[in-house]
Amino acid sequence: MNSSLADKAHEKFQGEEKIIWNKASLEQALGCEVRASFSACGVSINSRTIRRGEIFIAIKGENFDGNDFAFDALEKGASLAIVSGADNNLLHDNKKVVVVKDTMVALTKMAKFARSRIKGKVIGVTGSVGKTSAKEMLKLALENQGNVFATEGSYNNHIGLPLSLAKLPEDSDYAIIEMGMNHAGELADLTVLAIPDIAVITNVEAVHLEFFKSVSAIADAKSEIFNSMQAGGFAIINFDNPYHQILVSKAHNKQLNVVGFSETQKTPARLISYKLEKGISHIKAELFGREYEYTINAPGKHLAYNSIAVLAATKIAGAEVDCAAYNLSKFHSVKGRGEIHHLKKITVLDESYNASPVAVKAALSNLGNYQAKGVRLIAVLGDMAELGVNSANFHKELVQDIIKNKIDKVFTVGAYMNHLHEELPKELKEAHTDTSEQMAEIIKKYVNESDVILVKGRRTMKMENIVEALVK
Template identity: 45%
Template sequence: MTDILWTADDVAAACNGRRPGVAATQPDWAATGVSIDSRTVAPGDLFIPLKGPNFDGHAFVAQALEKGAAGAVVADIPAGLEQDGRLVKVDDTMAALEDLGRVGRLNATGKVIAVTGSVGKTGTKEALKVALESQGKTFATIGSLNNHWGVPLSLSRFPADSRFGVFELGMNHAGEIGPLSRMVRPDVAIITTVEAVHLEFFASVEAIADAKAEIFEGMDPSGTAILPRDNAHFSRLLAAARTQGLHVLTFGADPSADGRLLDLVGEPAGSRVRADIAGHIVEYRLTLPGRHHAINSLAVLLAVKAAGGDVAQAAAALGGLAAIKGRGQRSTVALPGGDITLIDESYNASPVSVKAAAGVLGQAAVAPKGRRIAALGDMRELGEQSADLHAGVAPALVAAGCDLLFCCGPHMRHLFNAVPPAMQGAHAADSAALAPLLAAAVRPGDVVMVKGSAGSRMGLVVDALKALDSKNDKINPQGTTAAMNGGEPRDHNAL
């Protein structure tokens, strides 16, 4: 049975709205979902049209209702719907969405975990969901709904009887996470790491650390902060957490970490991990390769412990964690004479995440005549340090045994020039120009890793490689995609 999230009267009360058609013959209604995108409205959803600089969702209210929306919250009543009992009239639909989010959080009875960090937020959030859902009803943010509209939307979808709720908080400017934290009011907060991401908008990486520490602002002193012990800015994060009066747990390889990595055995398509989680030794397998995934899994298990879950059960469940589309999903592309392996990391990129992806490429199994190929698009929002940060990726590619680099964008020219000449495959102006060059160059046995910032549109390169498949696209079971909220606006805070 599908949960009823909101009745008509609940919606009106939560956002101080009125029901203009309530005296008509329309029956009361109840919503089992919440949507802000008419393209993805499902029967039973509450539709909330938002106004933006280039669009107004109110133009699609009638369409949403025709598709089966249970009701709609509107600031402007569309013509012909003046007496429709499915409408709730408010002054501002964005404010109404925030109100619904706050009331959704107020109604919740379970433990709430929030995740932020320069990289790894979405992967950690997905890992938490997998780790917890066998231990009780678990709700988690869909996709990367981590900004000023994504967080209240997620909270408005949060079933009140969930044992656990997992929410992702993102930002690219100071002052953005604090309001989200005060809305989510987490019992447990994870900061995955602090790195040189969004430097265009910050004076220093220290300022980025301070912005990430805003996640503590919505927490009570009884809450728990989970911090990256190996990070250069750990002391700064620790001071912020202690100022808030929080209990602190740490994770990493440092001997003092509460969640400590003891041993990591890398495999072509995964890792075997041995860890000490607050004094208890656990061994488990991850289907996602890379040291960064193993380190973040320690934070996941500490959060499970802090939220009252079973750590051993959670560790075992992590073996079922699948890669997310654009974040490590693997495909096999059949060519005449053999296959290539495609590692899709195209959702977003930063210096630290590209280096981590290079490590994954280095672990990938390659056929005897195959090559390791990196296809990279510009890393954006790096400010004045962009040239050096791009060139600085070269040693990681060399260490990973990358045979060829194909890249695009003006910033990636600095990396292309920094790698050995034998590694220089091709540089192009943009992904549209790069895609046919790479498609013509690949051959059976190759492993190709594709990555770039969202604005680089490296998904075009992924699509061009998949289009080569002579047997139609086949998704590796290890790469089964997690649920995504396809029609809703894509958030820039993916990493």
């Protein structure tokens, strides 16, 4: 490779970004020799998006082998490449290549080392729905109260979480780690790495039922986040959720302090009132005996619930709640998770990232808030995910919320949503298609001025195709 190009790229990043890894720390983490002296500002497993000064880790997947892209990563200015094979002589002879037996094991070791060296608070966030929004809220709430690190996007699984931890700067005052699962045992593996000081569980709902016998079993799986927490840690739990007692019992078994958040019960964190005005959520909450009033620049009562959990975590982590509440006024819904497109003639509510029964019902309720004279409320709904043998019924039951929220017209996409299509009253029923691409062509010709259109469906339905057709 042209080492001078890589060296120049490496020189440019120094002084611009925080150094996370060097030769000494990586040798300590991996327990092996690193031949090159280096400094790294991050970690990547993607040679296409790698930035100069990052460590490239060659992960093997079902359809790819990261080792094939190590040379490209180094050419783009990677500080180092960690590979599990160096048959290529150019790689083998390069001091910036570290050969290990298993790169996934190496990534895990880096994650454990990075977690072990920080002195700040680690906040783990999980839940059936709302964890990404809660994580983003926490990041915003704490942003000017110390050095804050948060998981990027939805990097919350067996690869994404250790990758996130491997990027964790040593001087982080607050680390916000999103933790996801769709099978029992997955959170247990993740919490061994993250070891949260504070765990936030947004809710437990009928999500991933394809892999669980009951919602109670999902609650058991969510409680795995407590497994590696130290006694005296904190569990922040939604007491309005019917499965909260399972979580409370599991938390107490681990000798954790339980902090409830609720609207209907006298918990330390309590939602007093919620009002939506012109797309802005106005919230009054009580936290540990003191009232706060604040706004969120996004609609949805579910966001209000998440916000009181966020403020509770802020208080427990030792940050200022007043500052955090003020910061929340800058919150905007994440792309695909409630992002609002105010266009010249129409409004599009982009909920295209994923879908479950509780999330679709919340989105329909939000759409219902846009009722006004001359405004049509249109729902474009794609299949919901991983609902098991009762999937057809879960889709049919949405008709009740559609009617309750006075939705004017409903378009459906996918085999499971056809069950809803057949259940809909004739006056609400519009087109049904197998794919989002087909629906995109139909819906962009259908909408009229002043329409408000909700687009929501499971990730594999690619409902963003419909959003893109509408916002062009």
